[in-house]
Amino acid sequence: MRADALVRRRLLIDAATELFCTTHPAEVTLEAVAKKAGVGIATLYRNFADREELMVECAASALRRAVAIAQQALADFADDPAAAWEGFVRGLVDLGVGPLVPALAPEHLTELPPAVNAVRDELAGSISDLLSRAQEAGLADPSLSGPQFMAQLIVITRPPISGVLDLDPDVTDRLVTALLLPPAR
Amino acid sequence: MRADALVRRRLLIDAATELFCTTHPAEVTLEAVAKKAGVGIATLYRNFADREELMVECAASALRRAVAIAQQALADFADDPAAAWEGFVRGLVDLGVGPLVPALAPEHLTELPPAVNAVRDELAGSISDLLSRAQEAGLADPSLSGPQFMAQLIVITRPPISGVLDLDPDVTDRLVTALLLPPAR
Numbered sequence: 001m002r003a004d005a006l007v008r009r010r011l012l013i014d015a016a017t018e019l020f021c022t023t024h025p026a027e028v029t030l031e032a033v034a035k036k037a038g039v040g041i042a043t044l045y046r047n048f049a050d051r052e053e054l055m056v057e058c059a060a061s062a063l064r065r066a067v068a069i070a071q072q073a074l075a076d077f078a079d080d081p082a083a084a085w086e087g088f089v090r091g092l093v094d095l096g097v098g099p100l101v102p103a104l105a106p107e108h109l110t111e112l113p114p115a116v117n118a119v120r121d122e123l124a125g126s127i128s129d130l131l132s133r134a135q136e137a138g139l140a141d142p143s144l145s146g147p148q149f150m151a152q153l154i155v156i157t158r159p160p161i162s163g164v165l166d167l168d169p170d171v172t173d174r175l176v177t178a179l180l181l182p183p184a185r
Numbered sequence: 186m187r188a189d190a191l192v193r194r195r196l197l198i199d200a201a202t203e204l205f206c207t208t209h210p211a212e213v214t215l216e217a218v219a220k221k222a223g224v225g226i227a228t229l230y231r232n233f234a235d236r237e238e239l240m241v242e243c244a245a246s247a248l249r250r251a252v253a254i255a256q257q258a259l260a261d262f263a264d265d266p267a268a269a270w271e272g273f274v275r276g277l278v279d280l281g282v283g284p285l286v287p288a289l290a291p292e293h294l295t296e297l298p299p300a301v302n303a304v305r306d307e308l309a310g311s312i313s314d315l316l317s318r319a320q321e322a323g324l325a326d327p328s329l330s331g332p333q334f335m336a337q338l339i340v341i342t343r344p345p346i347s348g349v350l351d352l353d354p355d356v357t358d359r360l361v362t363a364l365l366l367p368p369a370r
Contacts, residue, residue, distance in 0.1 A: 145353075155357070160336070164340060167335055168330075
């Protein structure tokens with residue numbers, strides 16, 4: 001693929017990912033994605049056969065970014081465990097794990113294409129490594145497995161309905177901060 | 186209203202509430218509600234002009250039940266603070282606060298009809314009383330207001346998507362248990 005074609009493909013994936021983070025999935029139309037990326041709808045269709053294919057590429061891209069965040073945290077862990085652990089968790093939150101998983105995950109996570117599932121397995125491994133280290137350092141609840149921790153992070157960072165934001169506009173941040181409190185504080 | 190008419194109205198509200206707890210709101214049709222209640226659709230329309238009116242009645246009914254749960258907990262508090270506080274929180278979870286608020290709340294909670302808003306204000310007062318007592322007893326995070334606590338409870342008990350349940354089928358219960366951990370544990 002030519003360099004400018006690669007750039008346009010990247011723009012489309014980033015635009016779609018941003019829309020899936022901020023908008024109800026049903027309202028993320030291919031037209032809206034093309035418009036946000038600043039390309040024509042024909043360019044979108046040259047890159048992605050359909051909405052499903054675009055969603056899989058968004059999921060793969062987000063998973064690769066999550067792997068990079070986890071690897072950075074693993075590299076930084078020895079120097080400053082608390083900062084590395086918090087950086088990892090807040091990195092996943094900023095990546096949009098709360099809105100992206102409900103928007104992009106198929107009915108069951110195992111239904112992802114094999115190439116995407118391989119990245120997902122790599123991420124799961126990094127998360128388990130990092131959680132073990134955080135648990136050894138007294139930074140995380142020692143009773144939780146990697147998948148259990150991720151399930152909690154996805155649930156608490158899923159965008160709240162507006163009525164809940166009326167009750168507390170900072171509810172997501174407050175829940176993330178509580179999740180980051182060391183156990184047996 | 187005759188006794189049997191009241192019973193049918195109650196059956197319809199309970200059936201609708203149960204469906205809103207277990208089914209995506211878009212799939213809760215009036216036909217499904219009538220069928221679950223074991224009455225004909227004409228009976229439903231004699232009781233509720235439209236879906237909106239039925240939803241308001243479901244919200245009012247759930248709010249009244251929540252007030253009763255809070256008042257019970259306030260009455261029991263002096264005897265056993267920890268059991269009263271946990272009973273209140275788990276009572277709201279069992280009532281379906283997580284699915285019902287997103288399903289039934291209008292865009293902003295203040296848009297409820299005045300009669301329903303009065304019950305909501307009464308509930309908010311009871312929750313603030315109870316939370317203050319729990320905080321004094323060292324059972325709840327002293328930095329949280331009543332609305333902030335409710336926002337957290339609604340977020341963590343909203344039904345997770347199936348992919349998240351693949352990661353941890355018990356994620357909701359685990360988050361509620363964590364919310365109930367005394368602070369500065």
